[in-house]
Amino acid sequence: MIKSITGTKDILPAEIPYWQRLESIVEKIFSSFNYKEIRTPVFEETNLFVRSIGEETDIVGKEMYTFNDKSNASITLKPEMTASVARAFIEHSFGKLQPLNKFYYISPMFRQERPQAGRQRQFHQFGGEALGSASPLLDAEIIIIAFRILASLNLKDLTVKINSLGVPSSRENYKNILRNHLDGKKNQLSEDSRKRFDKNILRIFDSKVESDQEIIKDAPVLIDFIDEESKKDFELVKTLLKQSKVPFEVDTKLVRGLDYYTKTTFEIVSGKVGSQNALCGGGRYDLLIEQLGGAPTPGVGFAAGMERILLACQNEKSLNLPGEKIDLYITRVDEDLTQKVFELAVYFRQESLIVEFDYLGRSVKAQMREANKLNARFVLFVGGEEFKSKKLILKIMATGEQKEYPLEELNEIKSFIYDEVYKSYPNY
């Protein structure tokens, strides 16, 4: 049997309502902040990701789906979206059309890692990017949007963590201070952390090894060494978040793994999804656009993992979706009326009702069982006796009551169903 590729999953009809609910909330909330949707290709020139995410990162170093196409160009399936949005922003000269551009997206992403709870090789993210302003108003806005989407899904077990990485010069300065501080204890660190010491010393703070945590407990923290402007901006972000009633905590150890971040970074974690607990993460990247060859353009954004969010919703039972219903099931009493049933179904479907009937030539009882299973609100009987006298019977499934209609008056049946459906679902 051919199965889906490791780390990929089919999203089956039964789960689709949850995805659609999530997507519609994403669209609604981004739209209210006037972000515009953007869709980019699933693959890009490999170099785009190498240059934006950073050669030393794990994503670029070992997780990308990279291959050569027939003209021998190196192609990569997108592992994240910010690089692609930045590329499109530069390519289509958005910066020249207007000073500030706000985008959102919903898209599959690809990373070749070992799958586990909340992690797949093809997964889906939504996210937003605001390009063209260094104002902390946008840092706060981005965090508020992310939080509001999760809150709209009724998720409770959430922690918003924020931090500031400052500008590169102050960060480099701090790295030296940290390096000096840890130098004497380097060989007490875990093997992984010793590697981090040389490659990306900030990441030692992420270590889950207890002895590492012990060693860095009293190390100087980045936030105390960042430049004045970054400090001021960070204060404003915190004030704005408080104003908007977004609960957050400052996590001075929050260091994100992508090279392009500057100043504000944030993450929202859930206590309900296993060890891969980050539902979304993001921050400011004021140098990225320039680095990719565009005019200097500050930016801030975030990405959120949809599988993880839906996993949290499932584990918190936070989404209470109504059961699926169909409006009308048409039951054929005599076999030779199949064509008439088909004709009626096509007619009512044109009136935008959800209509089903039996294609398999089954008994009336089986058809009724099917109608019940599909949660049909109404059943229309097309049957010998009445049909000869040009009548149809409509059964209201909730009450069992039956009404008779002349075959000529399909309109009346339609209006009756409309009224009943509208009564129970005013927003139908």
Place this chain on the structure above:
RNA sequence: GUGAGCGUAGCUCAGUUGGUUAGAGUAUCAGGUUGUGGCCCUGAGGGUCAUGGGUUCAAUCCCCAUCGCUCACCCCA
């Protein structure tokens, strides 16, 4: 890439201290009198017990390998 656990019907799982026709619940299909659902009852179909090899008179059960799944590490959404 590393480590641990698991792989029996569509799904959730029993089971055999190795012995002839492998079970349950659920789902599916049919029926419970001639043309009507939900509950209930009856019956049916459905498994090369992941794959390949080994040990044995005999393997779904023991051993090895392969593949797959799951969780964790790394890292990230």
